[in-house]
Amino acid sequence: MTEDAHDLGPIDYLVVEFPGARLRGEALPLLVDLVDRGIVRVLDLVFIRKDPDGSVVAVEVRDLDRDGDLDVEVLVGASSGLLGRDDLEQAAAAVEPGSAAGIVLYENVWAVPFIGALRRAGGQLVAAGRIPAEDLLAALDATESVGA
Numbered sequence: 001m002t003e004d005a006h007d008l009g010p011i012d013y014l015v016v017e018f019p020g021a022r023l024r025g026e027a028l029p030l031l032v033d034l035v036d037r038g039i040v041r042v043l044d045l046v047f048i049r050k051d052p053d054g055s056v057v058a059v060e061v062r063d064l065d066r067d068g069d070l071d072v073e074v075l076v077g078a079s080s081g082l083l084g085r086d087d088l089e090q091a092a093a094a095v096e097p098g099s100a101a102g103i104v105l106y107e108n109v110w111a112v113p114f115i116g117a118l119r120r121a122g123g124q125l126v127a128a129g130r131i132p133a134e135d136l137l138a139a140l141d142a143t144e145s146v147g148a
Helices: 028-036 085-092 109-120 133-147
Strands: 011-018 041-050 056-059 099-107
Touching: 028 041, 041 085, 056 085, 085 099
Parallel strands: none
Antiparallel strands: 011 099, 041 056, 041 099
16 A cells, blocks of 8 residues: 555444354455445455454455355455454454454545545544444434433
């Protein structure tokens, strides 16, 4: 990645646990669609398995489906090298033993033109954050309770 930071969208990561290491691959085609449509760019995609003894093993993307029906070739090799062993260990700390997890580091490409326009208008980012969907739903429920 040799791009200027001004040409990058926000970078996010997700760690998604799959209890019992049951990976069906249902979401991967949707991720591929987001990439194909230029909405996100996958910088790193790593799957891990946390064994019952707590040891962590990285799993190759192509080994996940084991039946050959899952087409994830576009994501094979999605590695910027930004996620290191320490990152995998940190992600694994949030995962229960006997489970697997997918870790995806991605750029929000959709935001690049918007960010560029803000910068050209003299705007400067002074804060950013994310509100978990569960928190938002709870706040909305609380608001409805007060208004009722």
